[in-house]
Amino acid sequence: MTDFSRLGVAAIRDGVADGAFKAVEVAEALNARVSAAKALNAFILETPEKAIDAAQAVDADRAAGKPLGKMAGVPIGMKDLFCTEGVQTTAASHILEGFVPTYESTVSANLWKAGAGMLGKLNMDQFAMGSSNETSYFGNVVSPWRRNDGGKAALAPGGSSGGSSSAIAARLCPAATGTDTGGSIRQPAAFVGISGIKPTYGRCSRWGVVAFASSLDQAGPMARDVRDCAIMLEAMAGFDPKDSTSLDLPVPAWEVGLNSDLKGKRIGIPKEYRLDGIDEDIAKMWDNGIAWLKDAGAEIVDISLPHTKYALPAYYIIAPAEASSNLARYDGVRFGLRDLPEGAGLQDMYAATRAAGFGEEVRRRIMIGTYVLSAGFYDAYYTQAQKIRALIARDFDNAWASCDLILAPTAPSAAFGLGEKNADPLSMYLNDVFAVPASLAGLPAMSVPGGLSKEGLPMGLQIIGKALDEQAVLNAGLAIEQRSGFTAEAGEWW
């Protein structure tokens, strides 16, 4: 009997299409795995009936000889930042606990239209703010990975799409949606040894996705290999007139375009990413990545992205600034939590509701964002940060004169233990240092597994491409995947 947990997106899609198995069998098998993996806390809400319904519809379509969609029969996990009609959507916050949208986000609707089914709503960092999944109101997600020291220390699955990464690595689902504001797809993918791509800003509609930082938020797929990412991105992307920042461009056939021959491609290695005191394992993995791409026919060139060191501070001004405004709508008036103390007026209700509804990290970022936009500080912080953002984008533009893609580590280390960094927000923020520049520039960027650390934990290689050139990014990812021999899996301890 087929172990459906070992099949990826392409394999399930093809098996269903070929009649090798029924979509319902896959959905049932994965529903069972999801419900047996509560120790990982990857799901906020399980929706087995949704997975079954979608699978039955696909099976019926196939029986009727109707054409099947790109994701037909593939059950996936949905990050709980995407609004799903009739299904609770929380952004992992208390303030939205019990909120059931009457509408479906464009990206999730695209996936259902393509034949995918929903196993459940995935846990995440609250409002996508965090790099370890510890800011979720519903408790932290645990990575399926453990260090090779025989200990049982619980590790962070990365964040904010940590429910997605954990569930895929634990083979609860073949793929899941993620969103990436400053690395929230790439860093968790790296931490658990899977692939994930943040496309060019504007490829995926933001309509119906709970906003964190509008100018940076971008949805993307997370899966166990590059091909699966390509398939799922095709299903997710597309112009949406309901999102003014959506790109009015056709969706390329990325899966068909996959080609790991990199002859003629120049790969830039940014010297500014080679930080003093860089983790030894990370540095070694990076060198391996360079060798693999060379082997695939690419030419390696040294490049400079001189404003890199300002990217993280600029990001931690711009993202909180936008968040402080985007999260103003959670006020207890129309939906979600309302805390109305006895005799309270409007202002008291706001204060009580927001104090009770938002977690500490969310409150911290609202405070930072409010501060940097306030009279007298706006120019010193927000305006300066925007200038830096423009300079970062120019750095990349200049780099494209001498290269076609950029290779760098995804994160400065392998996964850290839960609780190790959450006392010090700055050290947590530093985890985003390699991810943030591509976010600020709106460029497509992908993380693929690059190897294991000395502790036996996965590390990720990041490929950054030119705007709209997801194909080149995916191709380089494929070339690495074919050479890295990364087959390691987390032991099934849960």
Next chain:
Amino acid sequence: MTEYRIQGNTGEWEVVIGLEVHAQVTSESKLFSGSSTGFGAEPNSHVSLVDAAMPGMLPVPNRECLRQAVRTGMAINAQINRWSRFDRKNYFYADLPQGYQISQLYHPIVGEGEIEVTLNEKDPDSPTKKIGIERIHVEQDAGKLMHDQHPTMSFVDLNRSGVALMEIVSRPDISSPQEAGAYLKKLRSILRYVGSCDGNMEQGSMRADVNVSVRKPGGELGTRTETKNVNSIRFMMQAIEYEAQRQVDLIESGGAVVQETRLFDANKMETRSMRSKEDAHDYRYFPDPDLLPVELDDAFLEECRASLPELPDAKRIRYEAMGLTAYNAAVLTAEAETAFWFEDLLAEGVDAKQGSNWLMSELFGALNKTGKTLDESPVNPKQAAELLGLVSDGTISGSISKQVFEIMLETGQAASAIVEEKGLKQTSDTGAIEAEIVKIMAANEDKVAEYRSGKDKLFGFFVGQTMKAMQGKANPQIINDLLKKALG
């Protein structure tokens, strides 16, 4: 213009006024959503997911609202900014679902322009003054709170939430309540001509924030106060008068004006403090990251310009050139409604002078008597044109036309039908008229003698008698000719 001065104990004071007018843009749907902008609907019946700021909802600009703002800018000869941007103005209030208003602080769609006003637009000799417009920007309206629906709770109606407003900001070029009134009237007239706002202050589709300060003539600018949301021209003039006097009294009694927001109480005819500068919000404006900058191309601008109607000043000058008196031209162009009615009349082939005289005396007179507006007139331009046509082709006399018009107002019948039915056609039958003239001369031999001895004024008496004998239906020109011949 006339100098407006407040006489204080320490001498004369000058008033400096600037107006921020909020004008609701005429459009089917809201600024960033497809919801209807209809007035007077059931509470919360015109609310989309975007208007209610549900999680994950995004604004999409309504091109028609931007077009109306651009057309308005063109109508006041303003600079149109080809690149503008929306900003968020952040504050918490229960009528503001997003927790911010989408507005334009840093880069408004319309820049500097000006409006020429006259103190009395119906008096062509009234002096004129140019009032500078600093900018027009487009922004969202808020919802409405209702405090009288429940003993302990306030209710929120989001029907207005997200409706497009133009904020039209004047320079502090206004120096009297009268000028402020004239400015607001002229602005409203232009908006109605352009069709970008219905100018209906009672329904709140146009309201003004009034900035007032006082100073010694020609001196340094004083501290200003802002009186919010004044919703009639009369109230605005009263608010300025009160506020300027209050400031003078305050300063002269040793106090100082505080920069603050005030509101006007129309019942007590006074302004009251709402909040001082210290309590003012820090709105934390920043560019709205959900929206791209607004870029206007040549084709769009050309279409906006081509769609502009002739504006009041140009129309007035043209009417004068057509032979209308300056007074008539001024009155007919002051309001778009009147001008459009008049133009419809001309389009039916009515002579401009005849039409303007009739409209201003007969139609306005009739409407005044019944308390109706031009929109409610029981006679439309086509019907009026028929009536005037009967006069100009000699079918009826001018005096008969007044009778016919009265019947038209009452019954709504067509002029020609009334003339036919009542037998009001004027006669040019010279035999019949001559016969009456003979009779009248015989009955008034003394007057004939007086006339012949040089009392020319008696000619009118004979005309009147003849017309009366003919029951008003004789052609006056023929009466004149025949009488002259008979009287010698």
